[in-house]
Amino acid sequence: MTSISLVDILKAREVVKKSRSVVRTPMLTNVQTRLGLEKGSVDINLKLETMQRSGSFKMRGLTNQLANAPSSVLDGSRKLVTMSAGNYGRAFAQALHERNLKGVVCMPETAPENRCQLIQGYGISVERMTSTELMTTVKRHVIEDGMTFLHPFDDMNLIQGYGSCGLEILEDVPEVDLVLVCCGGGGLVAGIAAAIKLSGKTDCQVVAVEPEAAPSMYQSRLDGKPATITPKPTIAAGLAPPFTGGICFDLAQQFVDDVVLVSEQDIISAVETLYGIGLVVEPSGAAGMAALLAGRVDNVSSKRVVIVLTGSNVSPKELDKLVSDNVKK
Incomplete structure (x- = not known):
């Protein structure tokens, strides 16, 4: 089985910290009332990877890949x-x-x-x-x-770089109970989950979120091995690779607690909700929020939750169409 160490994640974090292409993104805390939820029902915190220079979390992993090229x-x-x-x-x-x-x-x-x-x-x-x-x-x-x-998700150097995001989550919300992370190939959720669990926070649940149209990690868990699928059309194109990587699957089996699916409408509603509180998030980047708002995750009441918002690379025209179409429905 594939192994990953906290030492390697910490080394990757130092590479990431030295890069001018990566920033330490902010954590927007206690946003549940802004989302229209009852105060005290759940504590929601948003990790804003949308504010990376490239508009998404990807540069964390890529920086460490190139450092080891x-x-x-x-x-x-x-x-x-x-x-x-x-x-x-x-x-x-x-x-x-x-x-x-x-x-x-x-x-x-x-x-x-x-x-x-x-x-x-x-x-x-x-x-x-x-x-x-x-x-x-x-x-x-x-x-x-x-x-x-350079593999876009199934690469150990990449995953170690993504682990830097997990370490930042623990620094900002040390008592986190649940982390929701979008999942395409699985590199980000594998890195975050490994960083959190290997840091000793074993009681924190890490849940991967995929679109129903492209459930590669979900199917892999059912099969007990990396699955190859034929993705259906989805607005979350960034979460629709045709297969799950072997490294990602092995690490997910060790560190990720669950995989849940969200519908196209769930994702659109999440994008609209986030836009309503001033956050521009692309459909793929809003999957974690979609899972929470649509009730796809069990037993969240009174928990301290971190949702990783992973990307803001959506044009005004695309965003306007998503929101206006949802309003019509």
Whole structure:
């Protein structure tokens, strides 16, 4: 079984802290009354990864990946390739641009066009395809073109970097009872859960949240092994990879307490609710809030909850459409 240590997470955190591309994001505390919930019913705190420079948590992991990359990558002699529906691709493009490196992002056709344009704006090539073709294309670039693959979720250096977010949660809300984290491939929730549990906070529940349209980790738990799925169309495209990574699955089995699913309407309602209190959160980034507001998590009464809001990369046009469509319903 895959192992991870607190020492490695602490080392990754030092790498993250030294990076100019990553900030220590704030924790917005005691927001339950602003959300229209009764005072004392539940203590809700929001970890605002939406305020990262790249607009999402992804740079935490990517920074540690690059810090541990081969010299042939760092000196620019080998190009990099990855696959992403948006946020990892943006962080990848920004990081490579800052280091004057070259790379390619393989992007599913379901990702919004503006994500593609944003990545290309950093001088990084984008190739679009169906989600089932992503890994095949990545492997072709590695074998035929000699590129180095940076995995967007199933990579130990990446996961250790994400663990820095878990350590910050414990510093800001040391008595946390429950942490809700969106889950695509599973790298973020694996890193956060490992950091929290290995720090000795074993009584804190960490729950992964996936869209019903792309339940790869949920299905993996049922199967007892990493699952490959065919995601259905979802507004949370960033949470819809076609498979769960083996490393992520192993760590989730050890440290993640549960996986819950949310509907498209749950996600839209969460985005609208957060917008109503002044927070711009993309659909993928609002899945944790969706799970709480829709009652997908049991026994939250009187608990101290942290919800990780993971990304703010949504255009005004997209956000307006989401909110206006929800109002019509």
